[in-house]
Amino acid sequence: MAKSFQCDIVSVEASLFSGKVSQVMATGAEGEIGILAGHEPLLTRVASGPVEVTLEDGKKETFFASGGILEVQPDSVSILADTAERGGDLDEAAAQRALEQARSAMADKQSELDYSTALGGIAEATARLRALQRVRNNR
Amino acid sequence: MASGKEIKQQIGSIKNTQKITNAMQMVAASKMRRAQDRMAASQPYAKKIREVCYHTAEGQVDSTHPYLAKRDLKRVGIIVVSTDRGLCGGLNVNVFKAALGEIKGYRDQGVDVAYCGIGKKSVSFFRRHGGEVLATASDLGDAPELNDLLGGVRVMLDAYDEGKLDRIVIISNEFVNTMTQKPVVRQLVPLEPRSGEEQAGKMPWTYEYEPDDPTMILNELLTRYVESQVYQAVVENIACEQSARMLAMKNATDNAGQIIDDLQMVYNKARQAAITQEISEIVGGAAAV
Numbered sequence: 001m002a003k004s005f006q007c008d009i010v011s012v013e014a015s016l017f018s019g020k021v022s023q024v025m026a027t028g029a030e031g032e033i034g035i036l037a038g039h040e041p042l043l044t045r046v047a048s049g050p051v052e053v054t055l056e057d058g059k060k061e062t063f064f065a066s067g068g069i070l071e072v073q074p075d076s077v078s079i080l081a082d083t084a085e086r087g088g089d090l091d092e093a094a095a096q097r098a099l100e101q102a103r104s105a106m107a108d109k110q111s112e113l114d115y116s117t118a119l120g121g122i123a124e125a126t127a128r129l130r131a132l133q134r135v136r137n138n139r
Numbered sequence: 140m141a142s143g144k145e146i147k148q149q150i151g152s153i154k155n156t157q158k159i160t161n162a163m164q165m166v167a168a169s170k171m172r173r174a175q176d177r178m179a180a181s182q183p184y185a186k187k188i189r190e191v192c193y194h195t196a197e198g199q200v201d202s203t204h205p206y207l208a209k210r211d212l213k214r215v216g217i218i219v220v221s222t223d224r225g226l227c228g229g230l231n232v233n234v235f236k237a238a239l240g241e242i243k244g245y246r247d248q249g250v251d252v253a254y255c256g257i258g259k260k261s262v263s264f265f266r267r268h269g270g271e272v273l274a275t276a277s278d279l280g281d282a283p284e285l286n287d288l289l290g291g292v293r294v295m296l297d298a299y300d301e302g303k304l305d306r307i308v309i310i311s312n313e314f315v316n317t318m319t320q321k322p323v324v325r326q327l328v329p330l331e332p333r334s335g336e337e338q339a340g341k342m343p344w345t346y347e348y349e350p351d352d353p354t355m356i357l358n359e360l361l362t363r364y365v366e367s368q369v370y371q372a373v374v375e376n377i378a379c380e381q382s383a384r385m386l387a388m389k390n391a392t393d394n395a396g397q398i399i400d401d402l403q404m405v406y407n408k409a410r411q412a413a414i415t416q417e418i419s420e421i422v423g424g425a426a427a428v
Contacts, residue, residue, distance in 0.1 A: 008187060012285050012367055015183040030349055043195065043356050044349035069360055071191045071346075078187050080363070 003037035004056045006076035009063055011084040016063060023054040024077050026070055027127070033070075035077055042072040048124055050087075050131035051079060052138075060138045062087035064131040066124060087135040090128060099125035143413070146406040150399055157395035163226070164388035170281055171317070171381035177282065178314065178371075178378045185371040192364045193333055195346065195357060204354065205300065206328045206361040214251040216273065216295050216304040217241060218327075220311035220372050221261035222380040223277055228387035230312060230320060230379060231260045237322035238310050239268075253304065255295050257288070257373060273298060281377060285370050292369050296362065299328055307365075311372040312379035318386065320379040325372070327365050 007024055009017040024035045027049030035042075048066040055061065068081035102121030196207050219238050221231045242252050254270055256262040259277040266272075274294040279287055298304045306326065313323045348356055 008183070010184040010187055012181055012184050012370055013177075014180040018183075028349060033349075041346045042349060043191075043346040043353075043360075045356065045359065069188075069191070069356070069363065071194075073194070078191065080184060080188050080191065082363075 005037045007053055007078075008076070009051065009053075009065075009079045009081065009084060011065075011068075011081040013083070016081075016084050016086060017053065017061065020056050021053045021077075022056055022058075024079075025050075025052040025054075026065070026079065027051070028070065035072055039072050039077075041074060042070070044070050046070045046079060046081065048127040050127075050134045051081075051084075052134055062131060062134045062138060064090055064128055066127070087131060090132050090135065092129070092132050095125050095128040095132065099129070143406060143409050146402055146409065150402050150406065153395050153399055153402070157392055157399070160388045160391040160395060164385055164392060167381045167385035167388060171378065171385055174281065174374070174378040174381050175314075178374050181367075181371055181374050185367045188360070188364050188367050192330060192360060195353075195360060196330060197333075204357050204361070206357075206365075207330050209329050210305040212245075212248070212250045212305050214253060214304050215245050216253050216255060216298060216307040218255040218257060218291075218295065218307065218309040218369065218372075219261045219264070220309065220376045221256070221258035221264070222376065223259040223279060224380075225260065226387060227380050227384040230383040231258075231264075233320075234261075234310055234312060234322045235264050237324060241308065241310065241324055253298070255291050257291060257369075258376070279373065279377075283370070283373050283377070285366065288369055288373060289366065292366050296328075296365060309369060309372050311376045314375050314378045314382070317382045320383055325368070327368055328361070330361070330364075 004020045004022045007017065007019065007021040008015070022037070026033055026035075027047045029045035029047055033044070046065055046068045049064070051063045051065050053061050053063075063081075063084055063086055065079060065081035065084045068079060068084070071078045071080070098121060102118045102125060106115065106118040106122070196204075217238060219234060221234055225231070245252050252270065254265050254272045255274045255276075256265050256272060257276045258279070262272075262275045262277050274291040276288055276291040295304065295307055299307055307328050308324055308326050310322060310324050312320045314320055346353075350356075
């Protein structure tokens with residue numbers, strides 16, 4: 001069995017997860033990163049997307065983080081998310097709606113500002129949907 | 140002596156006040172519990188990010204990030220956190236007293252001071268007090284969101300980045316327990332080095348950075364650190380507000396009860412005196428016949 005280590009997922013408004021895990025998968029600033037026990041100390045940005053932890057018994061739990069910072073210490077991992085939700089709390093319909101809305105906002109782009117907010121909206125909504133996909137796969 | 144009717148009216152009006160203060164006490168008690176939960180919920184993040192900041196700062200000795208390096212003090216930014224509403228005892232007054240003490244301390248050293256007011260009371264305090272107010276944030280409600288505070292924090296940090304401020308401190312109430320809240324002054328930037336005690340037993344290590352640009356990550360980290368500290372202070376202040384209000388309203392309700400008892404006594408005496416007088420008049424009249 002893989003070695004385990006301490007992992008904490010906290011957002012400004014709440015602490016979402018704290019416990020022993022054997023693997024953490026997150027969306028880093030430069031692509032997906034997977035962390036196992038004994039990883040080198042690392043500090044990186046987390047892009048919005050799913051965060052998946054594998055518990056000691058092999059079960060997986062999925063969270064959604066909308067950006068933040070991931071820190072690896074020799075014996076623990078902390079994810080400091082800007083905002084985060086538990087996978088089970090994600091609302092697929094709302095995410096779909098947000099995606100549609102952002103797409104239609106992009107279609108009738110009126111100003112530069114609208115365009116960039118729409119782009120942000122699309123990125124956020126797709127990240128949520130990706131997290132949902134993960135949740136479903138683990139079931 | 141006031142007549143019986145007047146005293147009755149007075150008792151009635153005090154009873155109404157008592158009902159209001161009693162209701163406010165109960166509302167504050169239930170809000171306090173929620174505010175305390177929120178305070179507890181945001182603590183892990185604040186603690187974690189503080190740890191990470193210090194690890195980074197200690198591990199990365201060569202990085203002279205502006206948020207870590209001490210500067211010559213010429214101008215200090217003071218963030219004062221207060222409540223939006225009154226009727227919470229001496230809570231705000233205590234914070235303002237602490238703030239005035241700080242301001243005086245800096246002025247005596249020839250250091251200029253600029254302010255940021257969070258909460259309506261603090262905004263109006265600085266309007267009366269005078270001086271330069273850089274930013275304000277008020278009407279935060281019972282469950283403030285980080286976004287509501289970001290504007291004010293951004294303005295202060297920008298001023299710091301531009302060298303217009305050399306230090307930022309925050310003054311708010313610390314929640315000791317339901318009965319006690321005390322104002323505390325905390326320095327946000329530059330980050331104060333940890334005391335040797337805190338540092339003991341922890342080996343600083345050097346991080347890998349991804350993307351490989353420590354300054355950029357440190358920038359984000361420290362900005363978030365400051366934001367989370369301010370958020371934490373505001374949430375804590377709300378918990379303080381509710382418990383201070385609960386206490387103040389409990390005292391008001393008790394005092395109203397005391398006054399009602401006293402007035403009732405006066406009323407009874409007046410009534411008794413009137414009856415006695417009437418009887419003696421009747422007896423006197425009967426004797427005259």
